[in-house]
Amino acid sequence: MKTFWLSVVLALFIPMVISCVSTKKFDALAYEKRQLEKEKMEMQQVIAANNQLIADLEEKAARLSATESELSKTKSQLEGLQSAHADMQKQYDELMQQSRSILNTTSEEKAVLAEELSTKQSELDQKEKELRLMEMRLNSQQENLATLQEDVRIRERKLLELTRSLHEKDSVMQAIRAKVNDALRGFSASDLTISERNGKVYVSLSQNLLFAKGSNVIDQAGRDAIRKLAGVLKSHPDIRINVEGHTDTDGSEARNWDLSVTRATAVVKELSGAGLDGYQITASGRSFFDPKVQNDTEANKSINRRTEIILSPDLDALYELINS
Numbered sequence: 001m002k003t004f005w006l007s008v009v010l011a012l013f014i015p016m017v018i019s020c021v022s023t024k025k026f027d028a029l030a031y032e033k034r035q036l037e038k039e040k041m042e043m044q045q046v047i048a049a050n051n052q053l054i055a056d057l058e059e060k061a062a063r064l065s066a067t068e069s070e071l072s073k074t075k076s077q078l079e080g081l082q083s084a085h086a087d088m089q090k091q092y093d094e095l096m097q098q099s100r101s102i103l104n105t106t107s108e109e110k111a112v113l114a115e116e117l118s119t120k121q122s123e124l125d126q127k128e129k130e131l132r133l134m135e136m137r138l139n140s141q142q143e144n145l146a147t148l149q150e151d152v153r154i155r156e157r158k159l160l161e162l163t164r165s166l167h168e169k170d171s172v173m174q175a176i177r178a179k180v181n182d183a184l185r186g187f188s189a190s191d192l193t194i195s196e197r198n199g200k201v202y203v204s205l206s207q208n209l210l211f212a213k214g215s216n217v218i219d220q221a222g223r224d225a226i227r228k229l230a231g232v233l234k235s236h237p238d239i240r241i242n243v244e245g246h247t248d249t250d251g252s253e254a255r256n257w258d259l260s261v262t263r264a265t266a267v268v269k270e271l272s273g274a275g276l277d278g279y280q281i282t283a284s285g286r287s288f289f290d291p292k293v294q295n296d297t298e299a300n301k302s303i304n305r306r307t308e309i310i311l312s313p314d315l316d317a318l319y320e321l322i323n324s
Helices: 002-101 107-183 220-233 253-273 298-304 316-323
Strands: 192-197 200-206 239-246 281-285 306-313
Touching: 002 107, 107 192, 107 200, 107 220, 107 306, 200 220, 220 253, 239 253, 253 281, 253 306
Parallel strands: 239 281
Antiparallel strands: 192 200, 200 306, 239 306
């Protein structure tokens, strides 16, 4: 009878455990998805600016093609006018010759000839005026074409510079990650991890490495790790450094805000004391609002109690290039 009731209990309990585990995995995956989407949005800003520059360049190229077509049509019209002008000049010369040969004809013939000559002169004057206007129009279109060509060349150079700058900054961040890996090789993976996402290098230090529980005073081992990292970053003054403090959900929200901020500030002071320029460092506290995993077990809470040092390239020059 005991065996029967034990089987019934197990049959009810096991599905509940499996469901709980599956829910935790789903929550963890959903959290990771939100993190990836957040990081994706940061890089899409630079990509969107790059795409806008490409769209502008394509628009200028289309306008350049239209102007070149109009210029070709204008040149053809000018050539027609020049040919007509030459024919008119020839006819005028012939009439002048005829007028000289019949000076002794009757006054009536002279009057007719004079009228024809005056008409031809008026036509010739009109053609010359049209020719001058066409030449002015051609010169204006040539100036517009030169302006468009120069604009296209500037856009092409700017796009090339932007692409080259992005590649250079990516190479620099990869080199920095390699140097940081070498400098912090002696620390365990549970205390210190290094990763690269969307062009940024993330150095995550656990609470166990840096602080005693509830404290914002850095332990000696954590101080050694920070100073080794500072030694690598001294040669890269153009790198932006954001120090983020994170806590678990134990304690009040106000207490966790204070703790995350003071821990981040303590790490910043240590970096500054090791020789880094304060202008390139930012301290921020996230309390328990940006966990890596759910705060539902002591093991997960230990993962969330961390300080992250985020290294990113200075993109101010790129934004200035895009907006110039």
